[in-house]
Amino acid sequence: MSEERRRAVLHAIVEGYVSTSEPVGSRALAASSVLGVSSATIRNDMAALEEDGLIAQPHTSAGRIPTDAGYRSFVDHLAASALQDPHKRAIQTFLSDAVDLNDVVERSVRLLSQLTRQVAVVQYPSLRESAVRRVELVRMGTDRALVVVVSADARVEQSTISLGGETPDEEFERVAREINEGSVGHTPAALQRSLDGWVARPSQVAWARAVADAVVTAARGGTVERVVFAGAANLARAGAGFESDAIGSVLDALEEQVVLLRLLHEMAADGQDIAVRIGAETKNEALARTSIVAAGYGPGGDATSLLGALGPTRMDYPGTMAAVRAVARYLSRVVENE
Amino acid sequence: MSEERRRAVLHAIVEGYVSTSEPVGSRALAASSVLGVSSATIRNDMAALEEDGLIAQPHTSAGRIPTDAGYRSFVDHLAASALQDPHKRAIQTFLSDAVDLNDVVERSVRLLSQLTRQVAVVQYPSLRESAVRRVELVRMGTDRALVVVVSADARVEQSTISLGGETPDEEFERVAREINEGSVGHTPAALQRSLDGWVARPSQVAWARAVADAVVTAARGGTVERVVFAGAANLARAGAGFESDAIGSVLDALEEQVVLLRLLHEMAADGQDIAVRIGAETKNEALARTSIVAAGYGPGGDATSLLGALGPTRMDYPGTMAAVRAVARYLSRVVENE
DNA sequence: AATTAGCACTCGAACCATTCGAGTGCCAAC
DNA sequence: GTTGGCACTCGAATGGTTCGAGTGCTAATT
Numbered sequence: 160m161s162e163e164r165r166r167a168v169l170h171a172i173v174e175g176y177v178s179t180s181e182p183v184g185s186r187a188l189a190a191s192s193v194l195g196v197s198s199a200t201i202r203n204d205m206a207a208l209e210e211d212g213l214i215a216q217p218h219t220s221a222g223r224i225p226t227d228a229g230y231r232s233f234v235d236h237l238a239a240s241a242l243q244d245p246h247k248r249a250i251q252t253f254l255s256d257a258v259d260l261n262d263v264v265e266r267s268v269r270l271l272s273q274l275t276r277q278v279a280v281v282q283y284p285s286l287r288e289s290a291v292r293r294v295e296l297v298r299m300g301t302d303r304a305l306v307v308v309v310s311a312d313a314r315v316e317q318s319t320i321s322l323g324g325e326t327p328d329e330e331f332e333r334v335a336r337e338i339n340e341g342s343v344g345h346t347p348a349a350l351q352r353s354l355d356g357w358v359a360r361p362s363q364v365a366w367a368r369a370v371a372d373a374v375v376t377a378a379r380g381g382t383v384e385r386v387v388f389a390g391a392a393n394l395a396r397a398g399a400g401f402e403s404d405a406i407g408s409v410l411d412a413l414e415e416q417v418v419l420l421r422l423l424h425e426m427a428a429d430g431q432d433i434a435v436r437i438g439a440e441t442k443n444e445a446l447a448r449t450s451i452v453a454a455g456y457g458p459g460g461d462a463t464s465l466l467g468a469l470g471p472t473r474m475d476y477p478g479t480m481a482a483v484r485a486v487a488r489y490l491s492r493v494v495e496n497e
Numbered sequence: 498m499s500e501e502r503r504r505a506v507l508h509a510i511v512e513g514y515v516s517t518s519e520p521v522g523s524r525a526l527a528a529s530s531v532l533g534v535s536s537a538t539i540r541n542d543m544a545a546l547e548e549d550g551l552i553a554q555p556h557t558s559a560g561r562i563p564t565d566a567g568y569r570s571f572v573d574h575l576a577a578s579a580l581q582d583p584h585k586r587a588i589q590t591f592l593s594d595a596v597d598l599n600d601v602v603e604r605s606v607r608l609l610s611q612l613t614r615q616v617a618v619v620q621y622p623s624l625r626e627s628a629v630r631r632v633e634l635v636r637m638g639t640d641r642a643l644v645v646v647v648s649a650d651a652r653v654e655q656s657t658i659s660l661g662g663e664t665p666d667e668e669f670e671r672v673a674r675e676i677n678e679g680s681v682g683h684t685p686a687a688l689q690r691s692l693d694g695w696v697a698r699p700s701q702v703a704w705a706r707a708v709a710d711a712v713v714t715a716a717r718g719g720t721v722e723r724v725v726f727a728g729a730a731n732l733a734r735a736g737a738g739f740e741s742d743a744i745g746s747v748l749d750a751l752e753e754q755v756v757l758l759r760l761l762h763e764m765a766a767d768g769q770d771i772a773v774r775i776g777a778e779t780k781n782e783a784l785a786r787t788s789i790v791a792a793g794y795g796p797g798g799d800a801t802s803l804l805g806a807l808g809p810t811r812m813d814y815p816g817t818m819a820a821v822r823a824v825a826r827y828l829s830r831v832v833e834n835e
Numbered sequence: 836a837a838t839t840a841g842c843a844c845t846c847g848a849a850c851c852a853t854t855c856g857a858g859t860g861c862c863a864a865c
Numbered sequence: 866g867t868t869g870g871c872a873c874t875c876g877a878a879t880g881g882t883t884c885g886a887g888t889g890c891t892a893a894t895t
Contacts, residue, residue: 161866184858199868202859220858220875259657269752293633295647307645307653309633315645317653319597389752391729395745406744407733414727499837522887537839540888558846558887 166236167194168204169213173225173233177475182222227438227472230450234435234476242481246274250489257493260284260314264387267466267490272390274482277470278413282423283385284457284464284494289314291342291350291378296335296370301325306370308377316377320369330364338370347378386416386423397471401448408445413469418443423465426453433484438472448472452479454487458495466490504574505532506542507551511563511571515811520560565776565810568788572773572814580819584612588827595831598622598652602725605804605828610728612820615808616751618726620761622795622802622832627652629680629688629716634673634708639663644708646715654715658707668702676708685716724754724761726807735809739786746783751807756781761803764791771822776810786810790817792825796833804828 171194175183185205189198205223208214213229216222225233253270257263264281271279295307302322309315341357342350354371357363391413394406401409412418422441426434433454439447451469455462466487468479509532513521523543527536543561546552551567554560563571591608595601602619609617633645640660647653679695680688692709695701729751732744739747750756760779764772771792777785789807793800804825806817 182858186858197868198858199870200866202861203867206860216859218874218876220856220873220877222858259655292635295631295633297630297647297649305653307647309635309645311635315643315653315655317597392745392748392752395733395742395748404733407730410730410733414730520887524887535839536887537841538837541838544889554888556845556847558844558848558885560887 164194164196165204165207166232168201169208169225169229169233170236172205172208172214172223173230173476176224177473180473182217182224184222187222224473227440230437230472230476231440234437234480237477237480239484240477240481242274242485246482247485249274250485254489254493263490263493265389267486268387268389271466271468271482271486272388272393274486275468275470275479276390276393276396277468277474277479278388278390278394279466279468280386280388280413280419280423280453281466281490282420282464283387289378290344290346291374292344294335294338294342294374296331296338298331304331304366304370306373306377308374310378314377318373318376320366320373322366324365326364326366334364334367334370338374342374342378345378347375350375350378384420386419388413388419393470401471405448409449409469412443412445422446422451423453423467426451426467427455427462427465433480433487435476435480450474450476452476452483454483456487456491456494458491462487502532502534503542503545504570506539507546507563507567507571508574510543510546510552510561511568514562515813518811520555520562522560525560562811565778568775568810568814569778572775572818575815575818577822578815578819580612580823584820585823587612588823592827592831601828601831603727605824606725606727609804609806609820609824610726610731612824613806613808613817614728614731614734615806615812615817616726616728616732617804617806618724618751618757618761618789618791619804619828620758620802621723621725627716628682628684629712632673632676632680632712634669634676636669642669642704642708644711644715646712648716652715656711656714658704658711660704662703664702664704672702672705672708676712680712680716683716685713688713688716722758724757726751731808739809743786747787747807750781750783760784760789761791761805764789764805765793765800765803771818771825773814773818788812788814790814790821792821794825794829794832796829800825 168188171188172183175188175191185198185201188194188201189196194201205214208229209216209223211228212226213232214223215226217224250270254263254266257266264283268279268281271281290311292309292311295309297305297307299305299319302324304320304322305317306320307315307317337357338354341353345353354375358367358371391410394401394409422436422443426436433452435450435452437450441447441449441451446469448471449469450472451467453465453467455465457463466483468483470479506526509526509529510521513526513529523536523539526532526539527534532539543552546567547554547561549566550564551570552561553564555562588608592601592604595604598621602621606617606619609619628649630647630649633643633647635643635645637643637657640662642658642660643655644658645653645655675695676692679691683691692713696705696709729748732739732747760774760781764774771790773788773790775788779785779787779789784807786809787807788810789805791803791805793803795801804821806821808817
């Protein structure tokens with residue numbers, strides 16, 4: 160009862176179940192495949208695999224299906240496989256004519272959902288610290304203003320502040336001029352000091368603090384983290400693997416960005432180039448029957464942000480992993496050029 | 498056989514079917530409700546309603562369910578009903594502390610999906626034409642640049658252009674200076690003339706056209722129309738009204754923004770304060786079993802953009818319409834202040 | 836003329852019993 | 866360690882039966 164063949168049997172069970180979504184029996188395995196042994200032998204191996212908790216049978220007279228642990232073992236012993244060439248070309252053409260960062264992210268997430276036929280998730284690139292290039296102050300109504308910060312690495316951040324009362328035009332203009340003088344060219348660290356002094360000046364306007372904060376925040380890399388997703392329809396299609404009730408919970412979890420972000424962060428901490436969470440490993444009730452394949456991406460090879468694909472535990476792991484890896488790589492390159 | 502009672506019967510059938518999602522029979526109607534007549538009378542009315550194509554029976558020994566035409570009639574004879582007070586308060590608190598336009602839209606769509614328990618859709622406010630306040634040119638890599646346009650009404654638009662080759666710094670600076678001189682303060686009409694002249698200058702750089710186009714586009718009101726949606730999970734829950742297959746098609750249609758935008762535009766053309774498309778009226782295969790309730794919103798009472806809720810034809814029309822109307826009204830107010 | 840009671844009729848849902856077969860576990864033989 | 870053989874299990878599929886909600890129609894009633 161060779162260790163290696165048992166792994167091959169598990170492998171075959173996973174592949175069979177993934178492609179047919181039916182439990183697979185010993186007879187079918189013996190007939191179909193590369194394992195040149197009889198069904199009886201396979202049955203023995205199956206018994207052992209079941210003993211180890213890697214496979215299970217839904218009921219007595221049915222075939223076997225992989226457990227979470229079974230998928231885990233399968234994934235862990237998977238050799239990295241490459242994406243097919245036509246797909247590679249698709250990635251390139253799809254991403255190459257994006258016009259801005261938003262567009263890049265949106266195209267990526269759609270692309271990934273199409274390649275994997277799963278739900279794709281892309282976290283907005285976390286922004287790097289960088290110097291301020293220009294600050295623009297625009298009045299809105301009587302007591303609010305828009306602060307637009309253009310950073311040296313070509314990001315544009317905007318936020319609204321309250322002026323807390325009437326402000327004469329000339330005062331507004333003065334502040335606009337001064338905030339530029341005090342911040343242009345400075346990186347966040349220097350910025351903080353420079354603006355602290357400016358805010359503290361005698362006879363400074365009350366809302367100077369708000370402006371300074373907005374500028375510093377923008378320079379630090381912007382506001383909150385966000386994720387976008389696409390391909391929710393693929394969940395519903397997933398080979399009748401889900402009831403519509405379960406789909407609801409999963410969609411809820413997806414829209415609950417916080418959950419997803421926490422999960423992605425945890426996966427990032429694993430420190431491999433590509434991370435997989437299977438079923439209950441997601442530690443989330445609603446995602447107990449789904450798996451996530453995620454990879455980091457970012458400029459210059461440091462994976463500062465994450466993207467991934469989410470689907471039923473019964474998913475095509477090799478294909479999904481290849482697609483996620485490929486998109487992450489291309490996206491890294493694009494972000495680098497931006 | 499009074500006309501009025503027949504309408505009341507239809508009304509009762511719609512309400513019964515919406516709340517129980519079971520076909521409703523004559524006996525149940527006679528027992529339950531305000532129509533003080535016997536089941537036999539109701540049966541007669543039902544026969545007439547069926548003759549008119551307003552109701553149908555799934556099979557002989559079942560009760561009746563409304564047809565699309567039945568819902569239509571129901572909706573058309575609906576008196577405007579107000580939203581409950583707690584909901585009104587929810588809207589106010591939910592929207593009042595949004596920080597920027599993106600935030601407003603995102604909060605709105607989430608709010609609407611919660612109020613209606615349907616999928617909510619919000620189109621980004623279509624931007625008005627307005628003068629240019631400042632143009633910022635930022636280099637990115639050797640042959641690309643970012644054009645940031647801040648308009649007088651406080652929108653920020655950005656787009657990336659290609660420089661098509663090496664460009665010396667001083668030339669870059671010159672163009673940046675000139676584009677500001679040529680566009681600041683101009684409205685789109687004047688802008689076009691002013692910049693055409695500028696582009697045509699002898700010895701002008703090749704990429705001047707690209708810059709000018711970006712600025713004009715931004716002044717015209719920005720790039721493409723976009724819609725966001727939320728509450729997809731509500732689809733899956735919708736009282737087991739859908740099979741997961743159908744959910745997939747609907748989600749597809751939702752992500753296919755073009756379809757949705759076309760539909761919303763058509764509905765806007767109807768010119769009522771609130772528009773309803775029922776089932777096949779959506780003229781879309783995938784949405785044949787869904788209805789959409791939409792209302793326009795925009796600054797100063799002109800409905801320049803749309804928002805709405807989408808759900809199964811068997812939806813709570815009065816409640817949904819009230820929620821859509823209320824959110825549209827509040828959102829108009831918020832946009833106005835921005 | 837409209838409403839109502841009564842009744843025969845229809846037809847799907849639910850229930851039950853039976854059959855069929857895929858798949859297993861185990862044992863003896865190789 | 867592998868294989869053929871065989872008894873056994875149990876869900877899925879099939880078919881027949883019952884049950885009852887709901888209808889349509891007709892005749893009686895107001």
